[in-house]
Amino acid sequence: MAFTLAEIAARFGGRTVGEPGILIRQVGTLARAGEGEIAFLANPRYRPQLASTRASAVIVGPDAESLTALPRIVCDQPYVYFARVAQLLNPAAVARGGVHAQASVAPDAQVDDSARIDAGAIVEAGAIIGRACWIGAGSVIGGGVVLGEGCRIHASVVIYAGCRVGARAIIHSGAVIGADGFGFARDGERWIKIPQIGRVVIGDDVEIGAGTTIDRGAIDDTVIEDGVKLDNQIQIGHNCHVGAHTAMAGFSGLAGSVRLGRRCTLGAGAMVLGHLSVCDDTQISADTVVSRSIERPGTYTGMFPFSDHRAWGRNTAVVRHLAELVERVRRLERQLQEKETKHG
Amino acid sequence: MAFTLAEIAARFGGRTVGEPGILIRQVGTLARAGEGEIAFLANPRYRPQLASTRASAVIVGPDAESLTALPRIVCDQPYVYFARVAQLLNPAAVARGGVHAQASVAPDAQVDDSARIDAGAIVEAGAIIGRACWIGAGSVIGGGVVLGEGCRIHASVVIYAGCRVGARAIIHSGAVIGADGFGFARDGERWIKIPQIGRVVIGDDVEIGAGTTIDRGAIDDTVIEDGVKLDNQIQIGHNCHVGAHTAMAGFSGLAGSVRLGRRCTLGAGAMVLGHLSVCDDTQISADTVVSRSIERPGTYTGMFPFSDHRAWGRNTAVVRHLAELVERVRRLERQLQEKETKHG
Amino acid sequence: MAFTLAEIAARFGGRTVGEPGILIRQVGTLARAGEGEIAFLANPRYRPQLASTRASAVIVGPDAESLTALPRIVCDQPYVYFARVAQLLNPAAVARGGVHAQASVAPDAQVDDSARIDAGAIVEAGAIIGRACWIGAGSVIGGGVVLGEGCRIHASVVIYAGCRVGARAIIHSGAVIGADGFGFARDGERWIKIPQIGRVVIGDDVEIGAGTTIDRGAIDDTVIEDGVKLDNQIQIGHNCHVGAHTAMAGFSGLAGSVRLGRRCTLGAGAMVLGHLSVCDDTQISADTVVSRSIERPGTYTGMFPFSDHRAWGRNTAVVRHLAELVERVRRLERQLQEKETKHG
Secondary structure: OOEEHHHHHHHHOOEEEOOOOOEEOEEOOOOOOOOOEEEEOOOHHHHHHHHHOOOOEEEEOHHHHHHOOOOEEEOOOHHHHHHHHHHHHOOOOOOOOEEOOOOEEOOOOEEOOOOEEOOOOEEOOOOEEOOOOEEOOOOEEOOOOEEOOOOEEOOOOEEOOOOEEOOOOEEOOOOEEEEOOOOEEEEOOEEEEOOOOOOEEEOOOOEEOOOOEEEOOOOOOEEEOOOOEEOOOOEEOOOOEEOOOOEEOOOOEEOOOOEEOOOOEEOOOOEEOOOOEEOOOEEEOOOOEEOOOEOOOEEEEOOOOOEEHHHHHHHHHHHOOHHHHHHHHHHHHHHHHHHHHHHO | OOEEHHHHHHHHOOEEEOOOOOEEOEEOOOOOOOOOEEEEOOOHHHHHHHHHOOOOEEEEOHHHHHHOOOOEEEOOOHHHHHHHHHHHHOOOOOOOOEEOOOOEEOOOOEEOOOOEEOOOOEEOOOOEEOOOOEEOOOOEEOOOOEEOOOOEEOOOOEEOOOOEEOOOOEEOOOOEEEEOOOOEEEEOOEEEEOOOOOOEEEOOOOEEOOOOEEEOOOOOOEEEOOOOEEOOOOEEOOOOEEOOOOEEOOOOEEOOOOEEOOOOEEOOOOEEOOOOEEOOOEEEOOOOEEOOOEOOOEEEEOOOOOEEHHHHHHHHHHHOOHHHHHHHHHHHHHHHHHHHHHHO | OOEEHHHHHHHHOOEEEOOOOOEEOEEOOOOOOOOOEEEEOOOHHHHHHHHHOOOOEEEEOHHHHHHOOOOEEEOOOHHHHHHHHHHHHOOOOOOOOEEOOOOEEOOOOEEOOOOEEOOOOEEOOOOEEOOOOEEOOOOEEOOOOEEOOOOEEOOOOEEOOOOEEOOOOEEOOOOEEEEOOOOEEEEOOEEEEOOOOOOEEEOOOOEEOOOOEEEOOOOOOEEEOOOOEEOOOOEEOOOOEEOOOOEEOOOOEEOOOOEEOOOOEEOOOOEEOOOOEEOOOEEEOOOOEEOOOEOOOEEEEOOOOOEEHHHHHHHHHHHOOHHHHHHHHHHHHHHHHHHHHHHO
């Protein structure tokens, strides 16, 4: 599969500069691309690499158009443009429908003829597998689960009974959808389990990373809206509601009953505590714990700065006594005020 | 399955107010419950919902008895009461015993006739599966593992060879029990692996969340006592000892050889560093790292507060120079002291 | 299997003191070892246990030689020595080659005759499984994956298509190697997926813990060099490069495109943010977020100290106003300066 620069521009727009007939077979990085590969410049810090790249062509913004003599496509959003070219040159594998002899499909499950079920995969009673789905090896689709069309469930995914997944989901290995939420009532020293009878309901075009867990609702459902992108090892507690097109980075999490808005981003290791809500268009920085609701869009941060161990030791020793430090400053202010009054 | 309010009160105690013959089929939330459903009020913040709920009945404490005209059960612990009603109306599925044709059970494993082994599950040599256990699809029960009666092992759980699990455990998908602890001795630049020959020994009535990992002991065992509840994606290092009825929230963890007391709680993302001990009845808040042993029960916290990004930037710039700030305050105190002495 | 103290010393060096013919069958801890077991003292805090241990022999450093009358081996690095003795007494199980009847091996996969493939394991098209490998139950080895000799892949591991693993790897259950990196370009409110076409390439003698995820590269590869040891539930983002003999503790992680040096250690929960580099021989403490590149070896820390909840409340209230506190101190300094000038 290969396309000329002109063909690419005809498909995705932008303006070609230099030889339009050059043939592109693959994408590459400025640092490592070679013949037949197209690279891109989106981050100004990589400008120096533009001079030395051995790519056959590059995708650049108008500001960088004159920084290279290579055949190039000039466009407004080089990274988005690159994404489209990368998809063009690397189309998702199309599975041929069929159930592997070593898969296990319950007699009353409905598997579309165009769907593929790999070896060791298990589809339990009453599940409905949509058109062109591909269930990877060893995955378990619980009873009554409904998968929309074109879902790619990689190997060793578990979807518990009753959950629903929209069209074109991509779910990576080790993800667990629909396990019980962490719901217990304390009675003396013992914990009494509260049956978790809600479901997980996932919209269209959602991607879920490896090892990510999304718990089913306690009573009502846990909801993931359209276009949400979840990285690896994320935890979504029961009854959370994640707004459309929100993206969460690795290790981030939501405790129970969190309402997270649309188009939000959570950095790596960020967390929202239980029963809070975060409004649309909010950015939470890495390692930040949101401990009260956020009602105004913006960027919020709570990461403790690191330093060399000795400096850290000196500074955090003060942290343990900050309230006293404030008291000392207050006393100084009083004393000076008294002096002012006395001596003028 | 349905019960009248009177039948419920006869079973679990409490006092009915209003029509005792009303029929209850399911639990619900104040916000969403409908006809035939019973809701509860445990948290005062949800009081406003009590006025507008469409539930057929509610469970309330004595303080809220007069806040609604709905048929109600008045009791001391509405949340505990609700848990019992929810269990009554949603009994755990009872599996019919039997080994699925696509499961794999080693010839010398002992599987009780009443146990159910699902498709793709694997029971290795010498394992003993107790009465009424249910092993989900694709789970792997290692050689010589012993499971007490009534365990529910969901799909895709792994229990390594030699581990023991008490009665009525619930273990969710992706959990891994008994992998090697992280034990290496450094020899020059290389790491020499220390064989991990201990086991994981788990008591009765323990629940373990999706993706949680509990490492086997290096030499002695890792021990989880009765009634412990672990949320998703928790990590328990080798040779830890977790006291009875302790509960740990998602992403929390114990490094190696931690001794955690009875009836403790760890909030989301909380962590106890290696070789430390935490006494009974201790609450560790979310995102708190316990870096020295705790000998007195209470609540401990170490979460860095978040704020809007700009304010955070200003404040953390100071954090990096706190020791200097203290020095400046000290100098001011000295100067003022000298002035006092000089000018009186 | 048993060895005399003299035989052990002949094999690994060190000096025996006391009865050299005493027979050692197993290792143990000072606290719990019994007859036929050898314990060790590496950490001075356990010295009191040396007096009371019931071990048959101990491994000690020269400084502790005279603290016990037990038969002993005196050596320079007791912990390393102990590791070697533990390996001697607990050799890794040797698998007999063969493919289980309930495994699934693609016709064109190459599985060495000496390799063992357990029940429910799946080896996809074109994979190459080296000499003496052992693939645990339910693991999935993707198409074209290459495993070097002597790899121990435990149950329920997933290795995505095209990845490479060197010799003698140990990979624990729930680990996922080669899932897609988190790569999306934002176009309006939607995210456009960037195909992840790089691989994961892992060197020799690497150990990977339970539930750990290593993403494939976006374009170029993600690389894990020789001798790296990864604990449980670690996340390595796409295009990271981890230098040889680096060790990472549980919950630690690298965002995308991080370059981590050789012989580094990351404590539990430590994290390096995207596109940063950390030089060789760097120690990152637990719970530390590295937010800029590190160019000088040493120990770096950024953990917020915990305290009892009330003290924490008082101190963090100040944290939110640190910039103002600095301003107050600055004002005091100015005022005092003016007084100096005025009054002398």
